[in-house]
Amino acid sequence: MTVISIKDRIDAIRARQxxxxxxxxxxxxxxxxxxxxxxxxxxxxxxRVMQKRGLRRARAKCPRCGFETLQGALVGRRDHLRMWCDTPDCPMEMME
Known part of the structure; x- marks a missing residue:
């Protein structure tokens, strides 16, 4: 059994890139x-739209993928935003 150090592994990965x-x-x-x-x-x-309308959860059209799959939720006492897109390959996601 050969033992490879972490440094050697990192060096090997960097050499391939x-x-x-x-x-x-x-x-x-x-x-x-x-x-x-x-x-x-x-x-x-x-x-801003959710706070103006008094909503805690909402859906909207995703500007990146174009489908109406962008969801948002205001959580906590200070209305922190949790936003995500339900389209599988869309990376639109944010937590405030």
Whole structure:
């Protein structure tokens, strides 16, 4: 039985991965920020509408996948938002 240290495992994983160039890293960052911005905007809009109408739970159209599967719930005394999309491959999800 051979014992491999954690450091050796990490080094092996890093050796298999292609290094990111500066342009690739920048493109990944910009894509993440765009996705984060869309999620945050949808969540704040949903929360504002729910508070205005006095709702604790609501459904809306998901801006990312286009189906009416975005759900939101206001929980706790301070109305923290829990938002998620029921479409299997849609990553729209947020907790406040």
């Amino acid at each position: 292609a290094p990111l160039t500066q342009a690739d890293a920048r493109a990944e960052h910009e894509a993440f920020m765009a996705s984060f911005g869309a999620t945050l905007t949808a969540g704040l809009k949903l929360k």
